[in-house]
Amino acid sequence: MVRPLNSILGRVLLSVPAVLAAIEVDVNNEDSIKKAAALVAEDLMSFYEGDKPGEVPGILPGPPPNGDYYWGSGGFLWNTLIDYGNATGDIKYVDSIVKGLGWQVGQNHDFMPTNWTVGMGNDEQAIWASAALTAANSGLPGPPSVESGWLSVAQNVLAEQPLRRINNGTCEGALRWQLFPSSNGYGYIQTTSNAAFFALAAGMAQETKNDTLAKQAASSYDVMAKIGLIDDKFNVFDGTQAANECNPKTVNRLQFSSNPGLLLTGAAYMLQQTNNDETWKKRVDGLLDHTLETFFPDGVAFEVACEMPGSGYTCNVDMEQYKGMLHRSLGQTMRLAPHTKDKILPVLRTSAVAAVKTCTGGKNQRLCSSLWVTGKGQTSEGNEAASKDGAAAQMGVLSALNSVLMANVIVKPATTGGSGSGGSADGGKGQGASDSSGGNKDTPGNMGASAAVSSTVLFGGLFFSAMTFF
Ligand SMILES: *[C@@H]1O[C@H](CO)[C@@H](O)[C@H](O)[C@H]1NC(C)=O
Ligand SMILES: *[C@@H]1O[C@H](CO)[C@@H](O)[C@H](O)[C@H]1NC(C)=O
Ligand SMILES: *[C@@H]1O[C@H](CO)[C@@H](O)[C@H](O)[C@H]1NC(C)=O
Ligand SMILES: *[C@@H]1O[C@H](CO)[C@@H](O)[C@H](O)[C@H]1NC(C)=O
Numbered sequence: 001m002v003r004p005l006n007s008i009l010g011r012v013l014l015s016v017p018a019v020l021a022a023i024e025v026d027v028n029n030e031d032s033i034k035k036a037a038a039l040v041a042e043d044l045m046s047f048y049e050g051d052k053p054g055e056v057p058g059i060l061p062g063p064p065p066n067g068d069y070y071w072g073s074g075g076f077l078w079n080t081l082i083d084y085g086n087a088t089g090d091i092k093y094v095d096s097i098v099k100g101l102g103w104q105v106g107q108n109h110d111f112m113p114t115n116w117t118v119g120m121g122n123d124e125q126a127i128w129a130s131a132a133l134t135a136a137n138s139g140l141p142g143p144p145s146v147e148s149g150w151l152s153v154a155q156n157v158l159a160e161q162p163l164r165r166i167n168n169g170t171c172e173g174a175l176r177w178q179l180f181p182s183s184n185g186y187g188y189i190q191t192t193s194n195a196a197f198f199a200l201a202a203g204m205a206q207e208t209k210n211d212t213l214a215k216q217a218a219s220s221y222d223v224m225a226k227i228g229l230i231d232d233k234f235n236v237f238d239g240t241q242a243a244n245e246c247n248p249k250t251v252n253r254l255q256f257s258s259n260p261g262l263l264l265t266g267a268a269y270m271l272q273q274t275n276n277d278e279t280w281k282k283r284v285d286g287l288l289d290h291t292l293e294t295f296f297p298d299g300v301a302f303e304v305a306c307e308m309p310g311s312g313y314t315c316n317v318d319m320e321q322y323k324g325m326l327h328r329s330l331g332q333t334m335r336l337a338p339h340t341k342d343k344i345l346p347v348l349r350t351s352a353v354a355a356v357k358t359c360t361g362g363k364n365q366r367l368c369s370s371l372w373v374t375g376k377g378q379t380s381e382g383n384e385a386a387s388k389d390g391a392a393a394q395m396g397v398l399s400a401l402n403s404v405l406m407a408n409v410i411v412k413p414a415t416t417g418g419s420g421s422g423g424s425a426d427g428g429k430g431q432g433a434s435d436s437s438g439g440n441k442d443t444p445g446n447m448g449a450s451a452a453v454s455s456t457v458l459f460g461g462l463f464f465s466a467m468t469f470f
């Protein structure tokens with residue numbers, strides 16, 4: 001989702017007021033995290049206009065110049081809020097989620113609504129589709145417009161994207177960023193598009209027991225490695241030009257955190273489906289070590305390509321969402337591949353603490369920032385730069401809290417086969433019950449079992465009653 005840096009021009013430079021953090025959190029206390037998350041979610045939704053008369057449901061204000069957000073950000077918004085509901089049992093946003101996600105499925109139920117098709121990237125479509133998968137996993141019923149269920153929408157996206165793969169030459173098998181030759185990004189093989197397809201295909205393969213999807217996921221990883229988007233040290237680069245040959249030597253070597261995150265999620269799904277296959281284990285472990293080293297210096301998420309002190313804070317609103325995506329992916333990874341949890345969870349905790357500390361901005365003195373390491377950044381001229389108050393920063397911090405709260409949800413391959421609609425809550429119950437020996441209620445480390453079960457029941461049940469509004 002890397003866009004040209006021009007949105008920086010519109011960046012408002014704000015000085016960070018020196019006030020006490022308005023939101024406090026004890027990351028070892030489940031109730032404390034839930035309270036903090038509720039405030040961050042409330043502020044997040046204060047930036048969402050889609051429920052107001054005359055506004056478009058599902059999207060955050062945009063795209064530029066009408067607002068900061070491209071269409072794809074809506075997909076991440078709903079992923080974040082569904083996770084929030086899953087993690088906390090708070091059903092406050094269910095109506096907005098169902099309506100917003102449902103509004104954007106488009107006439108062919110493939111997240112290609114006419115309004116947005118022209119400028120659409122494969123990455124954006126896949127991110128919306130992943131929200132549909134999340135919705136299905138969480139028992140969210142579809143609105144009447146999505147009779148065949150959320151999974152069917154994700155499946156439709158997965159059926160389309162492979163048809164867009166480059167089918168000849170050294171770039172064979174890769175997905176371009178944009179869909180149409182007339183779009184600027186058509187000539188670019190963007191890692192996010194390929195990695196998002198990989199994660200989605202691997203997740204859907206698990207959910208629907210579809211071997212074709214598992215094979216497509218695996219081949220998509222292989223292509224990324226072949227053309228040099230992933231190197232043998234598990235660096236994950238931004239992309240490469242498709243115009244001529246795909247040569248690992250000419251890849252765009254910028255590294256953004258959302259990409260290894262998506263790869264980790266997909267690899268963890270594959271590891272589980274292959275019963276701990278060596279190759280996938282090496283990939284999970286290699287990607288994880290590299291990711292923690294690169295993007296969590298001192299245990300706090302850091303977008304190294306655009307917030308390096310000294311070189312100027314250049315993250316745009318898309319990039320400000322990556323840390324949240326990374327937290328989300330790491331949370332999924334440790335749930336799918338439990339051997340990674342001892343490495344991941346402590347880092348998610350220190351990072352979440354730092355993230356919440358930034359929530360001191362805005363009129364209510366609790367709006368969050370995307371600069372978690374220092375709380376402030378620097379422009380290349382040496383002036384102080386802050387991330388923009390807004391949905392991106394709120395989604396990031398909310399994802400960080402969700403990732404810690406969901407630590408003990410255990411994901412196992414579906415045993416009942418894929419369900420067409422949102423009916424996979426059963427899986428959740430069964431899995432929780434088999435692990436309900438957890439003790440101390442105050443530590444999220446132990447909340448999993450029983451808390452996850454009760455929130456499944458509560459959240460799942462209320463999702464259904466919420467549906468009657470539509
Ligand atoms: C498409 O645009 C129209 C006009 O602005 C709007 O009413 C409608 O809700 C939009 N649909 C989607 C899916 O964004
Ligand atoms: C919560 O998420 C887990 C893991 O994705 C899933 O197994 C479970 O069904 C979800 N439950 C709810 C209520 O969303
Ligand atoms: C499995 O996935 C493939 C590829 O998307 C699709 O063509 C096929 O219909 C799927 N099978 C089922 C049973 O959904
Ligand atoms: C691949 O096919 C396209 C479309 O037919 C063509 O323009 C392009 O030159 C071909 N590339 C290679 C490397 O053969």
